[in-house]
Amino acid sequence: MKYRVTTRGWVVFSAIGILLIILLSSLFGGSPVVDNGDLEDPITTINEETSDVEEEVSETDLETELENNEADDEPVEETTEDVSQEETDFEEIVEEINLDKKSEILFDKNVSEISDEYYPVLDEWIDILTDQENLMVAIEGHINGYPYYEDGDFGLSLAQARADVIKEYLIEHGVSEVLIKTINMGSTIQVDVSDDIENHYLNRRAIIYFIEKP
Structure with missing residues (x-):
């Protein structure tokens, strides 16, 4: 039996072929070529x-x-x-400087005036303390309390006055006030407690000495 292909058959056959080519191209076709000449390597x-x-x-x-x-x-x-x-x-x-230096200033009974003989002693302290900030002194004021001399409230005020008068003298001659501490000792420490009244003047005194600066 002989078959004859008509024109319509060729058309159908061609269409099928074109579809197959398109399908295969989409499935196995290569990636589009990209020109890298204008792109920098990131x-x-x-x-x-x-x-x-x-x-x-x-x-x-x-x-x-x-x-x-x-x-x-x-x-x-x-x-x-x-x-x-x-x-x-x-x-x-x-x-x-001898940091153990200590001076006693003696006073007459019931007074706080400094006697002329003690000004040279105070001037020595002024020479040491002027224009320096590393040393500090304490001034103790004392009274005679045996058996009744300079005792009571008057005595306490007198002991403070004896310390203060020395402090004022030092300040007036250039010593900084912050370097001076006054202490009212009253009659708590007596040098002489004997019956010899003539020796009681040793208790009427002020004492100056170095102390550690706080």
Whole structure:
């Protein structure tokens, strides 16, 4: 039996072939070719930008470190010199001054006036205490309390007055007030408690001595 292909058959056959070609092209066709000539490598670009940032940060850190070093060097040296100088000054004062120095100023009965003979003693203390801040003194005021001389409220006021009059004299001659502490001892400490009234003048006194500065 012989078959004859008609024109309509060729058309159908051709259409089927075209559809198969399109289907196969969509399934197995290659990816479109992309021209990379105009595109930069993103990894290279990122690396270059990171390198530039690192260089800028490195230069900034170096400049900051140099500035900090320059700013810190001078104050440290000055502070060291100041502390060293203060220690040296205090050591020289301690070497030149007897910190166990103590002076007694005696008073007449019932008075707080300083006798002329004691001004040279006070002037020695003024020479030591003027223009320095490392030493401090205490001034104790005392009265005679045996058996009844200068006792009572009057005696306490008198003991304070004896300490105060010495403090005022030191301040008037240039000693800083903050370096002087007065203490009212009243009749709590008696040098002489004998029956010899003539020796009771030893109890009417003020005492000056060095104390530790707070």
